[in-house]
Amino acid sequence: MSLFSLLGALEIGLIFSLVALGVFISFRLLRFPDLTVDGSFPLGGAVCATLIASGTDPFVATIAATFAGAAAGLVTGWLNVKLKIMDLLASILMMIALYSVNLRIMGKxxxxxxxxxxxxxxxxxxxLSDYVARPLILVVIVILAKLALDWFFATQTGLAVRATGSNGRMARAQGVNTGRMILGGMALSNALVAMAGALFAQTQGGSDISMGIGTIVIGLAAVIVGESILPSRKLVLATLAVIIGAIVYRFFIALALNSDFIGLKAQDLNLVTAVLVTIALVIPMLKRRLVGKKGR
Known part of the structure; x- marks a missing residue:
């Protein structure tokens, strides 16, 4: 695999590490199966691309895209908390609605x-050439995002969000407004995903209505791969594991698709993803079995 392919895999891996952090917040911390991701990722790209094309400063456009994603997550949480719609169904409804919203925003x-x-x-x-500069810039963005999340989830509000996901009844007994924590957590999760979508659109030269297909699968794959590489209950290490998982996942995808002897093509991406996730799920189970046998 060429250096260009490696840098490209690193670039995409860093962008999707933001998606993985968002998925980590919803699936792992809040225990909220959120499929809004497939809509909020292209939402970020749509808002950012449309604003930039109309002459808006790219930084302002990226921030606006991030807030748009937060609004999408907020609506998903509101459907669940206020209207009592099942969490999975609420996210599916929002994902479907965002397809039309994204088309409206872009107009095409x-x-x-x-x-x-x-x-x-x-x-x-x-x-610096662009294919070297982009990964370096993304490294800084991802590090800042990780540090901000680590700080936030160590605060009183962040701990309340984590408590809501771990044991909602106990959190309510301690006076935590769990509904508000779900709304905030979902907004934060989808804000990260939309930011990733905005950055992805800028690296790929545009936004497309179909760019969000399979985003949740990639995010979950990154989380699972990361947790199998660096299993830890400490949040600081858990967020690091998620970032590593996203990068490793993209490297394996690039390696598989660029290896001529394997014979895989671009349309085999979902197959490779399924195999990688299966391996990541099986490895911890095999480790536990081996430890159990040694204990006997």
Whole structure:
């Protein structure tokens, strides 16, 4: 595999590590099976691309996309908390609605950004090529996002969010407004996903209505792979594991699709994903069995 392919895999892996962090918040911390991700990812891309194409500053467009994702997560949480719609069904309803919303925002199936400025073209040093500069910029963004999450979930509000997911009844008994915590957690989760969508649109040269298909699968795969590589109950290590999982996942995908002797093609992406997730799920089980046999 060429250096260009490796850097490309690193770039996409870093972007999807933000998705994985969002999925980690909803699935692991809140215990909320959120499929809104498949809609909030392209929502971020749609808002960002449309604003940039209309002349808005790329940084402002990216921030606006992040807030749009937070609003989508907030609506999903509201459907569940206030209208008492089952969590999975609420997220499916929002995911379906966002398809039409994204089309409305863009006004067409895709918005090109090839000739438009992006956060990467603005921050890119003149002496660095774009395929080297983009991963470096993304590393900084991901590190800042991780540090911010680690800090937030160590605060009183963050601990209340975690308590809501771990044991809602106990949290309510301690005076925690669990409904509000779910709303906040869902907003934060989808804000990260939408930010990833905005950055993805800027690296890929545009936003497309179908760019969100399978996002939740990739996010879950990254979480599962990361947890199998670095299993830990400490939040600081858990968020690090999720980021590592996203990068490792993309590297394995790139390796599989670029290995001629395997014979895989781009349309085999979902098959490779299924195999990787299966392996990641089986490895911890095999480890437990081996430990059990040694204990005997």
């Amino acid at each position: 199936p895709n918005v090109p950004l090839i000739t438009e400025p992006t956060v990467f073209t603005i921050l890119q040093p003149g002496w």
